[in-house]
Amino acid sequence: MKKYLFIFWGFLLTNLSVLSQPSNTCNFISTTLPTRWDEAFPMGNGRIGLLVYEKNNKLRFSLDRADLWDERSTLKLEKNNFQWVIGQVQKKEYDTVQHWGDDPYEAFSFPTKLPAAAIEFSTEAFGKPLKAALNIKTGICTIEWPNGIRFQTFVHTEHDYGVFSFEGVSKDFIPELDAPKYRAVKQLQGNSVSGQGLEQLGYEQGKITHQKNEIQYLQQTAQGHSYLVTIRWQFANGRLNGYWSIAKDPGSANQNKTITVADTALVSHLKSWGSYWKASSIHIPDTTIEKQYYRELYKLKCVAAKNAPAITLQAIWTADNGNLPPWKGDFHNDLNTQLSYWPAYTANHLSEAATFTDWLWQISDVNKKYTKQYFGVNGLNVPGVATLHGDAMGGWIQYSLSPTVAAWLSQHFYWQWKYSMDKNFLSKRAYPYLHEVALFLEKITILKNGKRVLPISASPEIFNNSLQAWFLQTTNYDLSLIHYAFTIAAEAANTLNKKQEADHWLKMANQLPALDTDETGLTIAPGFPNQSSHRHHSNLMAIYPLGLLDIDKPNDKPIIQNSLRHMEKLGTRQWCGYSFSWAACLYARAHEGEKAKKMLSIFANNFCSVNSFHLNGDQKGGEHSNFTYRPFTLEGNFAFAQGLHEMLLQQKEGVIEVFPAIPSAWRTASFQKLRTEGAILVTAVRESGETKSITLAAENTGVVKVKLPSITFTLSDPSKKYRIEKDILFITLKEHESISIELK
Numbered sequence: 246m247k248k249y250l251f252i253f254w255g256f257l258l259t260n261l262s263v264l265s266q267p268s269n270t271c272n273f274i275s276t277t278l279p280t281r282w283d284e285a286f287p288m289g290n291g292r293i294g295l296l297v298y299e300k301n302n303k304l305r306f307s308l309d310r311a312d313l314w315d316e317r318s319t320l321k322l323e324k325n326n327f328q329w330v331i332g333q334v335q336k337k338e339y340d341t342v343q344h345w346g347d348d349p350y351e352a353f354s355f356p357t358k359l360p361a362a363a364i365e366f367s368t369e370a371f372g373k374p375l376k377a378a379l380n381i382k383t384g385i386c387t388i389e390w391p392n393g394i395r396f397q398t399f400v401h402t403e404h405d406y407g408v409f410s411f412e413g414v415s416k417d418f419i420p421e422l423d424a425p426k427y428r429a430v431k432q433l434q435g436n437s438v439s440g441q442g443l444e445q446l447g448y449e450q451g452k453i454t455h456q457k458n459e460i461q462y463l464q465q466t467a468q469g470h471s472y473l474v475t476i477r478w479q480f481a482n483g484r485l486n487g488y489w490s491i492a493k494d495p496g497s498a499n500q501n502k503t504i505t506v507a508d509t510a511l512v513s514h515l516k517s518w519g520s521y522w523k524a525s526s527i528h529i530p531d532t533t534i535e536k537q538y539y540r541e542l543y544k545l546k547c548v549a550a551k552n553a554p555a556i557t558l559q560a561i562w563t564a565d566n567g568n569l570p571p572w573k574g575d576f577h578n579d580l581n582t583q584l585s586y587w588p589a590y591t592a593n594h595l596s597e598a599a600t601f602t603d604w605l606w607q608i609s610d611v612n613k614k615y616t617k618q619y620f621g622v623n624g625l626n627v628p629g630v631a632t633l634h635g636d637a638m639g640g641w642i643q644y645s646l647s648p649t650v651a652a653w654l655s656q657h658f659y660w661q662w663k664y665s666m667d668k669n670f671l672s673k674r675a676y677p678y679l680h681e682v683a684l685f686l687e688k689i690t691i692l693k694n695g696k697r698v699l700p701i702s703a704s705p706e707i708f709n710n711s712l713q714a715w716f717l718q719t720t721n722y723d724l725s726l727i728h729y730a731f732t733i734a735a736e737a738a739n740t741l742n743k744k745q746e747a748d749h750w751l752k753m754a755n756q757l758p759a760l761d762t763d764e765t766g767l768t769i770a771p772g773f774p775n776q777s778s779h780r781h782h783s784n785l786m787a788i789y790p791l792g793l794l795d796i797d798k799p800n801d802k803p804i805i806q807n808s809l810r811h812m813e814k815l816g817t818r819q820w821c822g823y824s825f826s827w828a829a830c831l832y833a834r835a836h837e838g839e840k841a842k843k844m845l846s847i848f849a850n851n852f853c854s855v856n857s858f859h860l861n862g863d864q865k866g867g868e869h870s871n872f873t874y875r876p877f878t879l880e881g882n883f884a885f886a887q888g889l890h891e892m893l894l895q896q897k898e899g900v901i902e903v904f905p906a907i908p909s910a911w912r913t914a915s916f917q918k919l920r921t922e923g924a925i926l927v928t929a930v931r932e933s934g935e936t937k938s939i940t941l942a943a944e945n946t947g948v949v950k951v952k953l954p955s956i957t958f959t960l961s962d963p964s965k966k967y968r969i970e971k972d973i974l975f976i977t978l979k980e981h982e983s984i985s986i987e988l989k
Contacts, residue, residue, distance in 0.1 A: 266382075266526040267539035273379040273856060278388070282307055282565035283877045284855050286379040286386045288400040288407070291550025291600065293491055294561025295400050295407050297379075297386050299368075304388070304396070305423075306364040306407070307565035308474060310491040311554045313359040315446060315467045316632045319349035320639035327620045327689075330642065331700050339712035346642035347710055351437060354445035355467065356632045358574030360563045361491050362462050362474045363423040366411070381543035383518050401510060402517035402546075408510070411485040418485055420476050422460045424451055426567060437640075438876050440568035463495075470494055521546050525593040527893060527916040531842065534889060537849040540857040541886040542592060548879065549589065549597035554633060555604035556585040558878045562858075571876035576631040579644040579705045580781060581880040583653055584823060587790065587830075588886035590664045591894065593920040602661050605654055606674055608635025609681075612651070616685055619646060624685025625678070626651045641710040643703035648689050651682045652726035656790065659733045663922040666945045676737040683734040683750050686727050697756040699723055704769050704783045716770040721760050722783040728757050729791045760787055760794075766808025775811065778819035780872075782827050785812070789830045795897050796835050805835050818871045821861045822852030823881030825869075829888030834895070838906035841892050848885050857882065894929070896921040900973060902952040903929040903939055918942070925949055925978075940985040943978035950975055954988065961985035 278299035279285045285298035285307065296307040325345055333342050371390040379386045388396040398409040411418065427448040451464030462474040473495040478487030529535050548560035557574050558581055564570040576582055582601065589598035609625060612635050616626045619637070628637035630645040639645055655678060661667075662675040690697045701715045704722040708714035719727075731754035738747035760767060765774040769784045785808055787793040794801040809831065817824070829844035851863045851870075859881035862872040892906040893916050901921050907914060914931045921927060924944035930937045936954045943949065951974045960967070961984055967976040978984060 266522050267536075267543075269380075270532065271536045271539040271543075272381055273540075275377050276374065278304070278374060278377050279856065281854075283858055283860065283875065285565075286377075287544065287547060287562055287856060287858070288379070288384055288386065288398070289547035289561040290400050290402050290405070291546075291548055291553030291561070293400060293405050293407065294547070294563075295398070296562055296565060297398065300365070302369040304366040304368045305565075306398075306409075306489070307562075308361040308363060308407070308489060308491060309561045309563045310361050310472065310493060311557075311561050312493055312633055313361055313466075313472055313491075314633040315355040315357050315359055315470075316634060316636065317353075317355045317467050318636060319353045319355065320346065320637055322615070322618050322637060326618070327646070327648070330646075334701050334712065334715045337712060339715075342642065343710060346639050346646065350630075350638060350640040350645075354441040354569060354573075356573065356575070356636070356638050357446075357569050358557060358559070358563055359466065359472075359569075360425050360443070360565065361472065362425060362464075363565065364476055364489060365421045365423050366418070367421070381540060382522060383515055384543075384547070399514060400547075401514050402550075403513055404510065406488045406490045408486075408488045410487075413483055414485050415483075416480045418480075420460065420478060420487065422453055422462050422474065422476060424453060424462050424464070427451070427464070429567070437572050438874065440564055440566070440571050440573075442568055445569075518546070521594070525916070525918040525920070527889065527914075527919075529889070529893075529914045530911050531846075533849050534842070534845050537845070537853070537857060538886050538889050541588065541882045542594075544857070544879065544882060545589060545592075545594065545597055545886075549586075549594075549600045551596065551600065551603075553600055555582055555601050556879060556883075557582075558880075560879055562877070564877070571878065573638070575638055576633075577629070578627055578631060578650050578654060579629045579647065580823070580827075581878060583657070583790075584827070584880035584884040584887075586657060586883070588883050588890055590660050591887065591890040591919050591921075593918050593926065595661065595665050595920075598657070598661060598664075601657050602674065602678075605657070606678065609678065611635040613681070620648065620685070620689055622685060622688035624683075624688055625681035626685050626689075627654055641706065641714075643710065643714045644705045647703060647705075647723075648686075648699060649723045649726040649730075652686060652730040653786075655679050655682045655730055655733065659737070660922075662737070664920055664924065666924040671737060672741055676734075676741055676743075679730070679734040679737050680746070682730050683753070686730055687753050690727065692756065695756075696758045697727075697753065698758065699727075702770065705781045707769055707779065707781075707783065716773070718771045719758070720770040720784070721767050722769075722786055724757060724760060725787040725791055725793055728754055729793060731757075760804075762804050762807075764807065765811040766804050766806070775815065778815045778817060780819055780821045780824045782812070782824065782831065784808075785831060789827070789834045789891075792834070792897060797897065809835055809837070809840075817869050820870050821872055821881070822848055822859045822863075823861070823878075823884055825852065826881050826884035826888050830884065830891050833888060833891035833906040836906050838892055838908045838911075841888060841906050842908045842911075845885060845888050848881065852881065859885075890919065894919050894921065894927060896923075899923065900950045900952050901925065901927060901941075903927065904931050904936055907931065909934070923947060923949065936988055938985060938987050940983060941976075941978060942983035943980060946978070946980045948975055948977050951986070953986070957989040959987045959989070961987075 285296035288295040294309040375389045377388045385399040394413040400407045428450040453462045460476045465471045473492040476489045586601045612627045627650045629647050629650045630638040630640045658675040658678045662671045698719045702719045702723045704720040731750045735747045735750035761771040768774045825844045825848040829841045832841035851865050858877045860875040862874040863870040867873045895902050895905045912934045917928045918926045926942040928940040
C-alpha cells in the first residue's frame with residue numbers, strides 16, 4: 246500500500262466576508278439534521294456529489310459519481326424505425342409500437358444511473374446538534390454539537406475527492422461504509438417515477454475490505470465495468486481528518502492510487518467559489534425569491550463542471566433510498582436537460598454552460614449513427630431519453646425518439662456562441678452542429694401542398710403515450726423548433742461567410758407553414774387548441790425559449806396575450822414544479838411582472854424541499870397542483886433562476902432592456918454583470934420605482950443597442966458618440982470598453 250498524506254487545516258474559516266454574494270441569509274441553517282436524502286445538504290463539483298443528512302441516528306454521507314452508469318441496451322432499434330412507426334400510426338395499430346418502444350423502459354431496470362455508496366458516522370451519543378449549516382458561498386457544511394464536537398466537510402471544486410474533519414472526538418471514532426444492497430431481498434417492482442429496486446440489476450454484491458485507517462468497496466457492475474469507493478483517515482490531537490473518493494473502472498494498477506490533500510486544497514477550493522460568485526449578482530426586495538435564486542446558482546456550480554457529463558435529472562445526487570433514481574436518472578432531452586442550463590448564460594457562467602455543449606459534442610457521432618439507423622437519413626438528431634454515451638433508451642417514443650430533439654438542443658450551441666461571441670467556437674463546433682441538425686430536418690420533412698411538414702408530429706407530453714399523441718399535421722412545438730433551427734443555422738452560416746448555405750437554410754425556413762393560432766392563441770396543432778391543464782408548455786415554445794414571437798410587435802402581441810389568458814383559464818392542476826418556473830419566463834416575456842413573480846413564489850413555497858430541491862409535486866397538499874408526489878429533478882430549479890433573469894434583463898433582436906418585467910412593489914432592485922448576447926455585461930440600478938443607471942461592458946467591439954426608459958441621460962464619457970432612434974440608444978463600444986448611462 247502506498248503512503249498517503251494528509252495536511253489539514255481544521256477548516257478554521259472565520260473570515261469569509263470577502264465573498265460579497267450571496268448574503269448569509271441564503272445559507273442552509275438549522276438546529277436539526279435533515280432526516281431524508283432529498284432534504285440533505287447537497288455538495289458537489291459536477292463529477293462527484295455528496296448529500297449529508299441523518300439516517301438511523303447516524304450522520305450519513307450519500308456519495309455519488311456522475312458517470313456511474315449501467316448502459317445495457319433494451320431498446321432494439323434494429324427491429325423497427327421511424328417509417329414503421331408512421332405506418333403503424335396510419336393503420337391505428339399503436340399497441341405494437343408501445344410494446345416495442347415503451348415497454349422495455351418500464352420492464353427493465355437498465356439502462357440507468359447508479360448510486361455509489363454511503364459513509365456513516367455513529368453520532369447518536371453527541372446528542373442533538375446546536376447548529377447544522379451549509380454555506381453556499383463556500384460549499385462547506387458545518388455541524389456543531391453541545392459537547393464541543395465540531396464537524397466540517399466539502400467536495401473540492403477542482404479535485405475529485407471529498408474531505409471531512411471531526412474535532413473533539415476520540416481515536417476509536419471511525420467511519421463506516423454502507424454499500425448499496427444489490428443482493429437485497431427482492432422488493433416489489435417499482436416504476437419509472439419511484440425507481441426500481443437495486444436488486445433488479447442482477448449484480449453480485451461488491452466486496453468491502455478494511456485496512457488500518459482505510460476502507461475500500463469494489464463493486465462490479467455490468468459489461469465489465471466497476472467502481473471503487475475509498476475512505477481514508479487519520480487521527481491526531483483529538484481530530485479525525487479524512488477523505489473519500491470514487492474511481493470508475495479503477496483496474497489493479499491504480500486501485501491504491503494516492504490522493505494528496507494538502508493545505509493549499511482549501512485555498513484553491515475557496516478561490517474557485519469566490520471567482521464563481523464574483524461573476525454576477527442580483528438584489529431584489531423579495532427575500533424568498535432572492536434566497537431561492539442564489540441556492541439555484543449554488544446548485545448550478547455543484548452539478549456543472551469541466552470534464553463532467555451533462556446535468557441529468559438528479560445529476561450527482563442519485564436517490565439514496567435503496568432504489569434506482571426516478572426515471573433512471575437519465576438524460577431527458579424533452580425539456581429537462583435544456584432547462585437545466587437556461588440560467589448559466591445570463592448569469593455569466595459560460596464555462597458551466599459549456600459542459601452541456603461539450604457533452605453533446607462528445608456523443609454526436611453516436612447520435613449520427615442513431616439518426617441514420619432509426620430515421621434513415623443523414624444529419625444529426627439526439628434521443629429524447631439518452632444514456633451517458635448518447636444511446637437511445639426508449640420510453641414514450643413520441644418524445645424519446647422525437648424528430649425535433651436536436652433542434653431544441655442546438656439552441657445551446659447557438660447561445661454559447663452568441664453570449665460569448667467566440668468565433669472559434671462558432672466555426673469549430675456551433676455551426677458544424679447546427680448544420681448537421683438542419684440537414685437532418687431538411688431530410689426528415691416532406692413537401693406537402695408546397696409547405697414543409699413532418700409526416701407525423703407530437704407535442705410533449707400531450708396525450709402521454711397514446712395513439713392520439715401523434716398528430717398528422719405538424720404541431721406548433723415541432724414547427725417552431727424546426728423554424729428556429731433553420732434560422733439560427735442560416736445566421737451562423739452568414740457570419741462565417743457561407744452565403745450559399747445561409748440562403749439554403751433560409752429557403753427551408755420559408756417553406757414552413759405559419760404557426761397555428763386561434764382565439765386561444767397558440768394551438769397544439771392546426772385545428773386543435775389546448776384543451777386541458779398540462780405540465781409541459783410545449784405549444785408555447787415560440788414565446789419562450791425560442792423568442793419567435795415578440796410582445797413588442799403588434800402582430801405578435803395578441804397571440805402571446807391570448808395564449809397566456811388561455812393557459813390561465815385551463816389552470817395549474819396538472820402542472821409540475823418546473824411548469825411554474827417556465828411560466829415565469831413566459832409571463833416575463835409578456836412584460837407581466839406581477840404574474841411572473843407569482844409563479845416564482847409558488848414554485849419556491851410549494852414545490853421545493855427544505856434543501857431547495859425541486860420535488861415536482863405540490864408539497865402543501867395540492868394547493869396549486871394535483872401532483873403531490875416528490876420525485877426530485879433539477880430542471881425546475883434552474884428554470885426558476887432564469888425566470889428571475891427574464892424579469893430583470895431581456896434582449897430581443899439585439900436590443901437590451903433592463904427591468905422589463907418588474908412588479909410594481911419592487912421599487913428597488915439591481916443586478917451586476919448579467920450577460921447578454923453579443924458578449925455584453927450589463928449592470929443596472931432601480932430606485933424609487935425608476936431605472937437610475939445602466940452600465941455596459943463589452944467583451945467585443947460592436948454596436949450596442951439599449952432600450953431607455955428616458956431619453957434624458959448623461960454618459961460617463963461625455964465625448965462618446967451615439968444616436969437615438971425612438972427610445973433605443975445606439976452606441977459603439979470597443980473590446981473591453983465600458984460606459985455608464987445615468988438616467989434622469
